[in-house]
Amino acid sequence: MKRIVSIILIFMLLLATVAGCGSQTAKESTQDTQQAESQEQGPKKPSIAVIPKALDSEFWLDVKSGAEKAAQENNVDLTVLAPDKESNVEQQFRIIEDMIQKKVDALCIAPCDSAGVVPFIDKANEANIPVFTVDTDADGGDVVSFIGTDNIMGGKLAGERVIELLNGKGKVALIVGVPGQQTMRDRAAGFKEALASAPGIELVAEQPANSERALAMTVMENILQANPDLDAVFACSTLMAMGALEAVEAAGKLDQVKVIGFDSQQESLEAIKAGKMDSLVAQNSFNMGYLGVKAAVDYLNGKDVPNRIDTGTELVTKDNVDKYLQ
Amino acid sequence: MLDNNEPKLILNDRRSRLDIKGNLGEYLQRFGIIIALFLMCAFLSITSPHFLTVSNLANVLLQSSINAILALGVTFVIITGGIDLSLGSVLALAGVVMGVILQNYGSIIIAIVAALIVGALCGYINGLFITRLNLPPFIATLGMMSIARGLALVITKGYPISGLPEPIRFIGAGKILGISTPIVIVALLFIICHIILTQTKLGRYNYAIGGNEEAAKLSGVNVNKCKVILYTITGLFSGIAGIVLAARVNSALAIAGMGYELDAIAAAVIGGVSQAGGEGSVAGTILGAIVMGVLRNGLNLLDVSTYWQQVVIGLVLVCAVSLDQLKRR
Numbered sequence: 001m002k003r004i005v006s007i008i009l010i011f012m013l014l015l016a017t018v019a020g021c022g023s024q025t026a027k028e029s030t031q032d033t034q035q036a037e038s039q040e041q042g043p044k045k046p047s048i049a050v051i052p053k054a055l056d057s058e059f060w061l062d063v064k065s066g067a068e069k070a071a072q073e074n075n076v077d078l079t080v081l082a083p084d085k086e087s088n089v090e091q092q093f094r095i096i097e098d099m100i101q102k103k104v105d106a107l108c109i110a111p112c113d114s115a116g117v118v119p120f121i122d123k124a125n126e127a128n129i130p131v132f133t134v135d136t137d138a139d140g141g142d143v144v145s146f147i148g149t150d151n152i153m154g155g156k157l158a159g160e161r162v163i164e165l166l167n168g169k170g171k172v173a174l175i176v177g178v179p180g181q182q183t184m185r186d187r188a189a190g191f192k193e194a195l196a197s198a199p200g201i202e203l204v205a206e207q208p209a210n211s212e213r214a215l216a217m218t219v220m221e222n223i224l225q226a227n228p229d230l231d232a233v234f235a236c237s238t239l240m241a242m243g244a245l246e247a248v249e250a251a252g253k254l255d256q257v258k259v260i261g262f263d264s265q266q267e268s269l270e271a272i273k274a275g276k277m278d279s280l281v282a283q284n285s286f287n288m289g290y291l292g293v294k295a296a297v298d299y300l301n302g303k304d305v306p307n308r309i310d311t312g313t314e315l316v317t318k319d320n321v322d323k324y325l326q
Numbered sequence: 327m328l329d330n331n332e333p334k335l336i337l338n339d340r341r342s343r344l345d346i347k348g349n350l351g352e353y354l355q356r357f358g359i360i361i362a363l364f365l366m367c368a369f370l371s372i373t374s375p376h377f378l379t380v381s382n383l384a385n386v387l388l389q390s391s392i393n394a395i396l397a398l399g400v401t402f403v404i405i406t407g408g409i410d411l412s413l414g415s416v417l418a419l420a421g422v423v424m425g426v427i428l429q430n431y432g433s434i435i436i437a438i439v440a441a442l443i444v445g446a447l448c449g450y451i452n453g454l455f456i457t458r459l460n461l462p463p464f465i466a467t468l469g470m471m472s473i474a475r476g477l478a479l480v481i482t483k484g485y486p487i488s489g490l491p492e493p494i495r496f497i498g499a500g501k502i503l504g505i506s507t508p509i510v511i512v513a514l515l516f517i518i519c520h521i522i523l524t525q526t527k528l529g530r531y532n533y534a535i536g537g538n539e540e541a542a543k544l545s546g547v548n549v550n551k552c553k554v555i556l557y558t559i560t561g562l563f564s565g566i567a568g569i570v571l572a573a574r575v576n577s578a579l580a581i582a583g584m585g586y587e588l589d590a591i592a593a594a595v596i597g598g599v600s601q602a603g604g605e606g607s608v609a610g611t612i613l614g615a616i617v618m619g620v621l622r623n624g625l626n627l628l629d630v631s632t633y634w635q636q637v638v639i640g641l642v643l644v645c646a647v648s649l650d651q652l653k654r655r
Contacts, residue, residue, distance in 0.1 A: 088585070090574070098623055102374075180484075180485055180577070
């Protein structure tokens with residue numbers, strides 16, 4: 001008897017947790033239905049799901065707030081769901097499948113894997129759900145529009161900065177993100193393209209650090225061990241740049257090794273202001289969420305949407321960092 | 327001379343134990359998980375109009391399939407009282423080996439067989455580490471977790487191998503008589519595992535080792551040989567899961583399946599496979615995998631962030647194990 005009581009208690013506890021997490025949404029959806037009932041003649045509120053690669057950095061949180069702003073302005077029923085970490089590729093695809101089951105009106109996806117996402121875009125297409133890619137494009141499938149940074153341009157910006165800093169001569173390292181992501185490939189490609197114009201600059205190391213800070217620190221420590229005379233490092237994401245910076249600082253080589261990152265984030269901006277980090281290529285992640293949802297709304301309203309929407313990049317150095325720090 | 331008879335003695339002993347004491351507890355627990363599943367489904371059907379549809383339920387089964395394959399495999403070693411932390415890494419290594427062979431030689435059969443062999447080999451090595459070097463399973467498979475992941479990254483240099491040929495895609499995304507292929511694969515593996523565990527000597531020895539390893543050894547069971555075979559089976563299943571996962575996402579990734587070992591162990595434990603060894607069934611394991619699949623799917627449909635999902639799954643795990651403890655009391 002005691003056993004059965006305990007079992008019942010445990011399940012009630014469980015249900016309460018699930019209910020607790022769900023209640024907020026449940027409330028929202030009742031409001032939605034009420035709203036829908038009250039304005040039955042009016043157009044149906046479109047539902048759009050935004051699926052970033054993760055929500056573990058300011059970058060993705062900015063995408064989220066951009067999407068939320070656009071959703072508010074355009075009266076959209078918005079869902080933002082992401083896997084716990086960027087490397088959890090299949091979890092993201094499961095979320096896409098679940099959103100297809102939920103019959104959302106449009107999907108904005110930042111694919112964790114550009115090739116792997118294709119069959120899932122196909123699935124959405126089969127269910128007549130238009131797909132938009134934000135930040136990272138997919139390798140195939142029927143995508144209405146790609147809303148994101150021109151990453152090759154961004155990588156070039158970083159490469160040109162390195163050439164300028166080193167006067168066209170020196171040893172450079174490159175830290176890339178999760179291999180296989182189009183964004184990361186493009187940034188690295190743009191960077192290398194820029195370096196190609198300066199034969200005096202040698203790329204001595206190219207290592208992946210999966211967009212993780214701790215891993216980037218280890219990778220950078222190893223690069224510094226192998227190349228004690230390194231002059232500059234370009235890390236393809238802000239978290240990796242911070243990790244690399246920590247390694248450089250720990251090695252006491254802040255004056256020797258210039259660290260260049262990608263993406264602005266409070267902490268890295270402050271590092272630039274303090275003169276620790278040289279510069280970073282800022283992309284407008286807010287714009288990605290904002291323009292992504294907006295493009296989806298326009299498309300659902302029958303307007304023409306260009307198949308490529310650039311959200312812009314800028315090199316942030318000590319000179320213009322204040323603008324970003326606000 | 328007596329050696330030949332004694333294993334039977336142990337088995338008889340185990341059976342009688344089940345008859346007298348095990349029945350109520352075991353049924354209660356299996357009921358428990360079915361009740362939990364039912365309650366969850368009822369709750370989700372009420373809160374989300376999209377949950378209780380044929381296509382979504384098929385979706386849940388499809389999404390649970392990779393976890394189910396890994397969990398079926400790890401059930402064997404958990405029953406021995408061991409553990410395998412290398413599932414996710416071996417999955418990635420097998421997938422990557424398949425991808426590389428497909429990319430360079432194009433032979434589908436060789437690629438699949440090679441992936442299976444790699445999986446089984448990793449499991450075999452785990453078994454050797456544990457039996458010959460006397461390493462605790464936790465340490466041996468922790469080592470393999472790192473070795474297999476590292477090899478997968480070395481082989482691919484971290485780049486994904488994408489765009490797999492159509493017959494392979496069929497394994498992950500095709501349908502047999504309207505049922506997704508991964509679900510069919512899970513069903514077949516389930517039957518095979520059930521037969522191994524309930525109808526074969528190996529299955530009975532498996533429970534005997536988990537129940538009391540020393541007693542099993544003394545009564546003539548070749549414990550080391552059995553363990554090596556069981557770890558090899560677990561590795562083989564990781565290999566199968568690797569093939570299915572690569573086929574499903576249309577690319578072989580060296581970083582695939584990170585953390586999947588924990589999901590698989592959780593599924594088995596939620597399904598009543600006892601971490602203390604000697605108890606558990608594949609039916610329970612499958613139910614455990616479905617419970618986890620339903621939770622993830624339902625919480626996604628309810629827009630619950632994946633961070634909260636981890637909290638919920640952790641709670642379910644703790645509840646399931648506390649049930650196990652209650653049963654023992």
